Amino acid sequence: MSNGPLYLEMIKTGEIDERINKLFNILQDCVLCPRKCHINRIKGEKGYCQAGRELMVSSYGPHFGEEEPLVGSPSLVVSYLGRVKPAGGSGTIFLTHCSLRCNYCQNYTISHLGEGKTVSPEKFARIMLELQNTGCHNINLVTPTHYTPQLVKSLKIAGKMGLNLPIVYNCGGYEEVNTIKLLDGLIDIYMPDIKYSSQDSAQKYSDAPDYFERCKEAVKEMHRQVEDLKTNDKGIAFQGLLIRHLVLPDNLAGSFEALKFIANEISINSYVNIMDQYRPMFRASQYREINRIPSRQEIGSVMELAKNLGLTRFRRDYFS
Secondary structure, eight states: OOOSOTHHHHHHHTHHHHHHHHHHHHHTTOOSSTTOOOOOTTTTOOOTTOOOSSEEEEEEEEESSSOHHHHOOOEEEEOTTSOEEEEOSEEEEEESOOSOOOTTOTTHHHHTTOOOEEEOHHHHHHHHHHHHHHTOSOEEEESOGGGHHHHHHHHHHHHHTTOOSOEEEEEOSOOOHHHHHTTTTTOSEEEEBOOOSOHHHHHHHHSOTTHHHHHHHHHHHHHHHHOBOEEOTTSOEEEEEEEEEEOOGGGTTOHHHHHHHIIIIIOTTOEEEEEOOOOOOTTGGGOGGGSSOOOHHHHHHHHHHHHHTTOSEEEOOOOO
16 A cells, blocks of 8 residues: 655655756756757747746646546546536646657647646646545646656645645656656656657657657666556555557557567566557648558557567557
């Protein structure tokens, strides 16, 4: 059983202040992600991801379409206005901008077009507390990498105000390992994508030829920090690593090598969600090979790969 979120101890000891200072220092010569733009975001300069000094949030609320260990079984409650609403779910906060340029991104208005509003760390802390009061099981930070300094500062404020939910770091997998190391003891659940093992696909569809190398470094560090996914007696995750792998048409993601890495270098007990939700969106129509959904046979073959590699906790979740 969990003794509570990891960050509470760091707030108690004051160690979180050192992390905040180190992270904000990085913003002066930004190398938070593998792009290493070396721009001064404290002065408002913007690099590849287009994020500036301030946090930007697109939307937030309870999410019931995430993996079962994050969502649980929704229950109905009556709000103070007499309305019946679901309780539970993952307290999801969609952050604006992204360090990847995925040509098939389903959230391209947020990641590419910058849809969202600026919020202060104090406001962000109140958002997290609002989600906790709604009955969410965790705080799910979607695409957080480029805002890690501001998020850790917000986490300190929220923790002092009574936040006690696990923090989910829901990222695209294109991470700078040194940034992940600065989050040790602050993040309870890491949820990275492993999008590609193919360098060509990573370059062509996400402008990140070094994606797999950077992803492997980061996921190894994530697993070192939190180990395999752990759940309480109700099946709700409170700590650990949860990996997502999106199946692309024609095996363009390089699924075998991605799953082989998990089985051989992370853990055969890794919780892996083999996702069948790919749909040709945004600029996907410009690429004939990805301008279709994967077939049932293609999805099934990846599932069979996972089984043959000895992975014990893989699954396919439906998001349609």
